[in-house]
Amino acid sequence: MTVTPPFLIHRPYRVVSRREIAKDIIELHFAPIGTPIPAPKAGQWVYLEISNPDGKPWARSAYSIANSAIEVMETGIVELAIKRAGTFTERVFTLQEGDAVNLQGPFGAFIFDQDAPRSIFLAGGIGITPLRSMIREALKCGYGGQLFLLYSCRAQEELAYVEELQALDQQSDRFRFLPICTREEEGSQWGGLRGHITNDLLDQEIPSFEGAVCYLCGPLNFMEAMKKVLQEKGVPKGNIRMERFQ
Numbered sequence: 001m002t003v004t005p006p007f008l009i010h011r012p013y014r015v016v017s018r019r020e021i022a023k024d025i026i027e028l029h030f031a032p033i034g035t036p037i038p039a040p041k042a043g044q045w046v047y048l049e050i051s052n053p054d055g056k057p058w059a060r061s062a063y064s065i066a067n068s069a070i071e072v073m074e075t076g077i078v079e080l081a082i083k084r085a086g087t088f089t090e091r092v093f094t095l096q097e098g099d100a101v102n103l104q105g106p107f108g109a110f111i112f113d114q115d116a117p118r119s120i121f122l123a124g125g126i127g128i129t130p131l132r133s134m135i136r137e138a139l140k141c142g143y144g145g146q147l148f149l150l151y152s153c154r155a156q157e158e159l160a161y162v163e164e165l166q167a168l169d170q171q172s173d174r175f176r177f178l179p180i181c182t183r184e185e186e187g188s189q190w191g192g193l194r195g196h197i198t199n200d201l202l203d204q205e206i207p208s209f210e211g212a213v214c215y216l217c218g219p220l221n222f223m224e225a226m227k228k229v230l231q232e233k234g235v236p237k238g239n240i241r242m243e244r245f246q
Helices: 069-075 087-092 125-141 162-171 199-205 220-232
Strands: 011-022 025-032 045-051 057-064 078-083 100-107 118-124 146-153 175-181 213-218 240-244
Touching (some): 045 078, 057 078, 069 125, 078 125, 118 125, 118 220, 125 146, 162 175
Parallel strands (some): 118 146, 118 213, 213 240
Antiparallel strands (some): 011 100, 045 057
């Protein structure tokens, strides 16, 4: 008899809360109906499957878990942050509290390394999602290294979790958060940095790259640009971890 691995089983979940966290981005909280997915690692992802009214599967898509692995294990809640982009997400945006879905997973090798002396997170757009999971995990599990997050979006309204991340920056002397907007015009309400993540900016914000593990997540062109900058700084290829997001 063939036994299906637990992470491949489709597990029923129910939406227990939803909120808008940025322009065209919602965060959904899912609670298990019965047996939950196996314990994830920070940075991993799941398939979200939506069914038709007759109960037959309609479609599925992959999303990184947004809360920490510790939080998933303690509460059973899986948080997903989803950006409106195409037919599947239009359906996701109609989900309301009480609606049922299936989750399958967790999957992925883009996971947090707790042994690195410092961790550098470079996020583009909705790519913040798995990095938020890792940062929350690090701050909850007693990680002893330094954490640096540089988060790039086109405009202030597209920055997800910005207030939460700013609060974590204030609360922890081990975490530094720097949001950057690439297309905010001078004179707008945005009071932070404008432009792109550059070699000079990294030197200004991060005192040392020695032993650092760097996590990149966002559009492919963003990650390739960040990878090039890090390689120019001498960061070993094996210490540059990437997860592509659109």
